[in-house]
Amino acid sequence: MNGYGKFAMKNETGQTKIRLAHRVAYELEVGHELPHDTFVLHSCDVRECVRFDHLFLGNQKMNMHDASQKGRLRFKRECGRKLWASSVLAMRHMVAKQKIPGKELARVFRMSPTNVSAILTGRAWAWVGGPLRPRRKRLGVEEVLNIREFYASGVRSGILRRQFGVGESQILRIIKGEDWPMLGGPRSLPHPLGRPRT
Numbered sequence: 001m002n003g004y005g006k007f008a009m010k011n012e013t014g015q016t017k018i019r020l021a022h023r024v025a026y027e028l029e030v031g032h033e034l035p036h037d038t039f040v041l042h043s044c045d046v047r048e049c050v051r052f053d054h055l056f057l058g059n060q061k062m063n064m065h066d067a068s069q070k071g072r073l074r075f076k077r078e079c080g081r082k083l084w085a086s087s088v089l090a091m092r093h094m095v096a097k098q099k100i101p102g103k104e105l106a107r108v109f110r111m112s113p114t115n116v117s118a119i120l121t122g123r124a125w126a127w128v129g130g131p132l133r134p135r136r137k138r139l140g141v142e143e144v145l146n147i148r149e150f151y152a153s154g155v156r157s158g159i160l161r162r163q164f165g166v167g168e169s170q171i172l173r174i175i176k177g178e179d180w181p182m183l184g185g186p187r188s189l190p191h192p193l194g195r196p197r198t
């Protein structure tokens with residue numbers, strides 16, 4: 001398991017499982033989970049690589065053979081630091097479908113959080129496509145005050161999100177006063193959803 005990019009992920013029953021990044025990437029590409037006795041191997045020798053065309057299926061025997069081959073040959077294809085379109089796509093899918101936090105991706109792929117954020121929002125590598133995370137928008141003073149006032153008067157955050165074209169987390173930070181703390185306007189806590197007040 002050493003040298004591979006790993007994620008700690010929660011399954012449906014809430015248990016934490018350690019998953020290998022290249023295996024998750026492979027499963028996302030083919031659209032289903034793989035049987036436990038199946039290995040996803042690298043044709044390159046870069047263990048954190050998630051390029052789909054560098055991955056292939058194998059069994060335990062092939063895995064051992066593969067490891068010994070690579071140990072002997074010290075073969076290393078160029079794909080480590082350099083980012084590939086398929087890796088970008090895999091990262092976007094990992095976040096969208098598996099809810100992996102961006103900072104986890106930064107750790108696993110050894111990139112700065114700024115670069116990961118640029119990839120996820122499409123500020124970088126936009127042409128690759130895939131699911132993008134809503135970009136943080138620069139709002140004006142007027143808009144911030146409007147958001148706070150609308151929210152305080154009972155407008156739901158989903159509607160504000162659409163009207164002002166910003167993401168849910170940005171709306172919440174504005175109404176709680178975490179963003180734009182120097183600005184006035186009513187501060188609120190998010191409306192409790194379906195939870196009776198005690």
Ligand SMILES: [Zn+2]
Pocket residue numbers: 042044045046049050051054079
């Ligand atoms: Zn590779």
